[in-house]
Amino acid sequence: MLGKLDLSAIPLEQPIPLIAAGAVIIIGIAVIILITVKGWWPYLWNEWITSVDHKRIGVMYCLLGLLMLIRGFADAIMMRTQQAVAINADGYLPPEHYNQIFSAHGVIMILFGAMPLVIGFMNFLVPLQLGVRDVAFPTFNSVGFWLTASGALLVNVSLVVGEFARTGWIPYAPLSETTYSPGVGVDYYLWAVQISGIGTLITGINIVTTILKMRCPGMSYFRMPIFTWTSLAACLLIVAAFPILTATLAMLSLDRYLGWNYFTNILGGNPMMFTNLIWAWGHPEVYILVLPCFGIFSEVFSTFSGKPLFGYRSMVAATLFICVVSLTVWLHHFFTMGTGAAVNTFFGITSSIIAVGTGVKVFNWIFTMYGGRVRFEVPMLWGMGFIVTFVIGGLTGVLLAIPPADFITHNSMFLVAHFHNVIVGGTVFGIFAGVEFWFPKAFGFRLYPGWGKIAFWCAFLGFWITFTPLYVLGLLGMTRRLQHINFPEWTPWLYVSVVGVAILAAGMVAQVLQLVLSIRDRDKLRDLTGDPWDGRSLEWATPSPAPFFNFAVMPNVEGEEAYWGIKQRAIETQRLGPEPKYQAIHMPLNSPVGFYTAFISFVFGFAVIWYIWWIAILSFVAAFAGFVAFAWRREHEYEVPAEEVARVDRARRASRKALLEELAHGEATV
Amino acid sequence: MTTFRWPASLEAYERVRQDPHRLGHRPHGPGEPVAGAGLGETGPARKRIIVGYGFWIYLLSDIILFSCFFAAFAVQRGATAGGPTISDIVELPRVGMETAALLISSYTCMLSYAATNARNQFWTQVMLLVTGLLGLVFLALEFQEFAELAARGIVPQRSGMVTSFYGLVGLHGLHVTLGLLWLGTMMAQVWARGFVPEVIHRLICFNLFWHALDIVWIGIFTVVYLVGSCA
Numbered sequence: 001m002l003g004k005l006d007l008s009a010i011p012l013e014q015p016i017p018l019i020a021a022g023a024v025i026i027i028g029i030a031v032i033i034l035i036t037v038k039g040w041w042p043y044l045w046n047e048w049i050t051s052v053d054h055k056r057i058g059v060m061y062c063l064l065g066l067l068m069l070i071r072g073f074a075d076a077i078m079m080r081t082q083q084a085v086a087i088n089a090d091g092y093l094p095p096e097h098y099n100q101i102f103s104a105h106g107v108i109m110i111l112f113g114a115m116p117l118v119i120g121f122m123n124f125l126v127p128l129q130l131g132v133r134d135v136a137f138p139t140f141n142s143v144g145f146w147l148t149a150s151g152a153l154l155v156n157v158s159l160v161v162g163e164f165a166r167t168g169w170i171p172y173a174p175l176s177e178t179t180y181s182p183g184v185g186v187d188y189y190l191w192a193v194q195i196s197g198i199g200t201l202i203t204g205i206n207i208v209t210t211i212l213k214m215r216c217p218g219m220s221y222f223r224m225p226i227f228t229w230t231s232l233a234a235c236l237l238i239v240a241a242f243p244i245l246t247a248t249l250a251m252l253s254l255d256r257y258l259g260w261n262y263f264t265n266i267l268g269g270n271p272m273m274f275t276n277l278i279w280a281w282g283h284p285e286v287y288i289l290v291l292p293c294f295g296i297f298s299e300v301f302s303t304f305s306g307k308p309l310f311g312y313r314s315m316v317a318a319t320l321f322i323c324v325v326s327l328t329v330w331l332h333h334f335f336t337m338g339t340g341a342a343v344n345t346f347f348g349i350t351s352s353i354i355a356v357g358t359g360v361k362v363f364n365w366i367f368t369m370y371g372g373r374v375r376f377e378v379p380m381l382w383g384m385g386f387i388v389t390f391v392i393g394g395l396t397g398v399l400l401a402i403p404p405a406d407f408i409t410h411n412s413m414f415l416v417a418h419f420h421n422v423i424v425g426g427t428v429f430g431i432f433a434g435v436e437f438w439f440p441k442a443f444g445f446r447l448y449p450g451w452g453k454i455a456f457w458c459a460f461l462g463f464w465i466t467f468t469p470l471y472v473l474g475l476l477g478m479t480r481r482l483q484h485i486n487f488p489e490w491t492p493w494l495y496v497s498v499v500g501v502a503i504l505a506a507g508m509v510a511q512v513l514q515l516v517l518s519i520r521d522r523d524k525l526r527d528l529t530g531d532p533w534d535g536r537s538l539e540w541a542t543p544s545p546a547p548f549f550n551f552a553v554m555p556n557v558e559g560e561e562a563y564w565g566i567k568q569r570a571i572e573t574q575r576l577g578p579e580p581k582y583q584a585i586h587m588p589l590n591s592p593v594g595f596y597t598a599f600i601s602f603v604f605g606f607a608v609i610w611y612i613w614w615i616a617i618l619s620f621v622a623a624f625a626g627f628v629a630f631a632w633r634r635e636h637e638y639e640v641p642a643e644e645v646a647r648v649d650r651a652r653r654a655s656r657k658a659l660l661e662e663l664a665h666g667e668a669t670v
Numbered sequence: 671m672t673t674f675r676w677p678a679s680l681e682a683y684e685r686v687r688q689d690p691h692r693l694g695h696r697p698h699g700p701g702e703p704v705a706g707a708g709l710g711e712t713g714p715a716r717k718r719i720i721v722g723y724g725f726w727i728y729l730l731s732d733i734i735l736f737s738c739f740f741a742a743f744a745v746q747r748g749a750t751a752g753g754p755t756i757s758d759i760v761e762l763p764r765v766g767m768e769t770a771a772l773l774i775s776s777y778t779c780m781l782s783y784a785a786t787n788a789r790n791q792f793w794t795q796v797m798l799l800v801t802g803l804l805g806l807v808f809l810a811l812e813f814q815e816f817a818e819l820a821a822r823g824i825v826p827q828r829s830g831m832v833t834s835f836y837g838l839v840g841l842h843g844l845h846v847t848l849g850l851l852w853l854g855t856m857m858a859q860v861w862a863r864g865f866v867p868e869v870i871h872r873l874i875c876f877n878l879f880w881h882a883l884d885i886v887w888i889g890i891f892t893v894v895y896l897v898g899s900c901a
Contacts, residue, residue, distance in 0.1 A: 132714055136720050136723075136724055137720075137724060201731060204731075205724055205727045205728050205731065206724070208727050209720060209723050209724040209727060212708065212723065213708035213714065213715040213719060213720050213723050214708060214714040214715065214720065215708070215713070215714065216713060216714070217711060217712065217713035218711045218713075219711065220710055220711045239727055239730060239731045239734075240731075240734060242731070243731045243732065243734040243735040243738070244734060244735075244738050246735055247735050247738035247739060248738065251738075251739075251742065251837065254826075254833070254837065258826065258827070259826075259827045260826040260827060260833040260836075260837070261749075261751075261826070261827065261828075261829060261830045261832075261833040262742060262746075262830070262833055262834065262837070264830075266751075267751040267827075267828070267829050267830060268746060268749030268750060268751040268829040268830025268831060268833075269746075269749075269830050269833075270745055270746060270749065270830060273742060273745050273746075277738060277741075277742075554713070557711075624851065627855075628855055631855060631859060631872070632859075632862075632863075636868070
């Protein structure tokens with residue numbers, strides 16, 4: 001009846017997951033009770049859960065990502081402390097639990113922390129920067145988000161019901177085959193990642209179509225803001241790479257469920273084919289994560305230097321160069337496979353060459369700041385921390401791209417330090433810069449800069465204190481993923497690393513405090529103008545928070561940096577452009593289809609993990625029924641009357657006019 | 671004096687050049703882009719273009735999915751583990767029939783869309799029905815092939831080669847199956863709702879999907895069956 005599922009799936013003998021899960025369940029129940037008592041369900045359902053507004057979906061993506069970053073950070077704390085106490089000892093985490101933790105840490109941080117945040121930014125910003133009202137397929141957008149959320153839920157359910165994979169964040173075969181991993185851990189991994197991967201693919205298709213087919217009048221390719229360009233590159237990579245992940249996981253599932261022989265080490269199976277396929281996805285994946293963050297930093301550097309981005313066209317070229325070349329470097333993750341000198345040389349060269357594209361970008365950022373009036377606001381701090389951190393991470397990467405050097409450092413802590421150096425320095429710093437920068441656009445008030453600066457310095461110093469010792473340990477010969485350590489001479493480095501984690505934790509607390517205190521004092525921090533940072537691209541032309549229809553009248557773009565041009569003209573002539581003729585707008589109706597799809601996928605995933613076939617079949621039938629019901633929906637759009645559009649836009653014009661007058665009297669510093 | 675006669679192609683070129691509307695010939699290179707196509711600076715495309723374009727992108731991703739299974743087959747083609755080889759699997763007459771059924775179904779699918787363009791409910795339905803029946807014939811033949819192979823003990827659990835054969839051919843079969851579910855739904859929609867824009871958009875997407883499956887099948891037919899028969 002319930003397949004493999006019974007009471008023994010609950011890890012009653014392990015206190016850590018039980019306590020953690022208990023706390024999560026209690027908090028969850030408390031939140032549900034609070035929402036019910038306050039009567040917030042209709043609001044949540046109508047305004048958020050069923051929303052197809054790209055800004056709302058973007059915000060929900062970011063919330064999911066931030067929650068998962070905290071969850072993944074908890075795993076990181078456990079790993080660092082375990083290694084610090086398990087020196088010639090067992091530590092407090094048994095091996096099978098420790099292995100689940102490092103696997104979950106990678107999966108959660110990359111796929112459920114960083115990916116939702118990056119995709120959240122793309123969702124929120126791309127239509128605003130393109131001057132249009134929504135993405136190409138608003139309902140699919142909601143489906144994509146909810147699929148990601150249901151994948152994240154599956155990973156977290158594995159904490160209490162059953163176990164998670166013990167194979168690392170990409171489950172290498174044949175370790176992940178049933179012979180060596182008979183439990184449900186790898187199955188949890190497979191279905192969680194498969195479901196969220198489909199959500200990501202949907203978003204990729206959506207954003208590519210939006211950028212290529214839905215730009216406002218005058219917005220030719222070489223007038224698009226650089227963040228939109230990097231989003232395009234990242235989403236092209238999603239379309240090109242995520243099907244490889246789907247295929248690879250499908251093959252592994254066939255091996256595990258039906259005993260096929262794709263990746264087995266008997267009967268003609270080919271384990272190295274798994275490694276090749278998964279990295280053919282995995283390497284583009286890291287560029288999917290970092291390219292949009294390059295876009296965020298480009299916007300930040302140019303805004304806070306008060307200058308147009310230096311070398312805009314070379315930036316676009318470098319972005320597309322990275323986009324293409326990132327598909328040709330995957331083998332550097334396993335030079336030690338033994339393919340021979342010729343193949344290793346090819347991939348060594350491509351892996352080094354890809355750094356040229358990034359190098360072009362770094363120089364462009366530096367030249368953007370050069371000669372500018374640099375304002376050291378919080379996003380700018382993250383940006384400067386990023387340049388320092390990312391360049392060093394990139395250099396260790398070029399070192400690892402040389403096959404002979406890689407043979408020595410392969411699978412060592414040096415490697416661990418390298419990829420954290422680029423992912424934390426590039427993606428995580430980029431995400432925090434972006435949150436700080438666009439928070440006013442999403443919510444209508446700024447974040448306290450003081451706490452933001454504390455968070456930055458803690459994160460920056462904490463990062464270096466945590467990971468520099470890992471470089472040293474790697475060169476001393478420490479391999480990754482050790483549950484306990486038999487070399488007491490490594491102890492000091494491991495201790496230093498724990499201190500770094502403590503500083504990082506302080507940074508996280510500062511970040512949360514910043515959010516909480518800013519929400520409490522939101523009336524003091526209101527952004528009344530819609531342009532708090534003296535911005536340059538079209539999202540700053542809207543009020544903060546942006547109305548659900550983004551633009552009352554579609555802008556007509558006449559050059560690069562669309563909004564900057566409009567703003568300068570207004571300042572010169574001392575008045576706004578003529579009031580446009582307002583017309584009724586058609587907006588897509590909310591739809592529960594995303595939530596429904598995700599619910600069904602979650603049930604399906606859970607049923608398949610536990611071999612409960614009747615529920616799996618039922619959920620497939622329910623999915624088809626839902627698909628048909630959705631196809632029969634007759635109303636897709638509703639009309640926003642011209643008066644409502646005019647009311648919102650006149651308020652925006654009034655605030656802009658006030659800003660203009662302040663500028664004229666020299667009262668505003670902007 | 672003999673009159674000079676242009677060769678036919680040059681004549682056609684001249685005709686197009688003189689046609690102020692340049693029907694069927696969008697200008698290449700710089701020129702006035704067509705409004706509503708989402709090109710250049712002309713603003714967002716029309717809904718029909720957006721839907722079709724998005725579906726093309728999806729199809730590209732689907733072809734990458736298939737290419738992984740092709741790659742796996744290429745890698746494992748010789749990995750027979752002492753069992754049957756690919757030439758033991760291939761049976762060209764049946765595959766010929768499968769191919770014929772699928773290619774003809776693509777033709778009828780196109781005819782159904784021609785009828786849709788003429789807003790002809792009857793012929794749209796008939797041609798969709800014929801397309802679906804041909805798809806069923808294809809699936810029946812494929813099922814028969816798998817059943818006979820299994821009866822001879824050639825099952826995916828046997829070796830890496832058989833695994834990747836079933837995986838590649840089966841993935842295509844799965845697509846055809848889902849395509850048939852979609853086709854049935856579309857017939858019901860056309861019948862119940864007529865040619866409203868969103869139904870037409872879905873018919874366009876369905877057509878693209880069906881033709882893409884044909885293209886993939888031609889790859890399978892060549893790489894798996896034709897080459898396999900020569901092995």
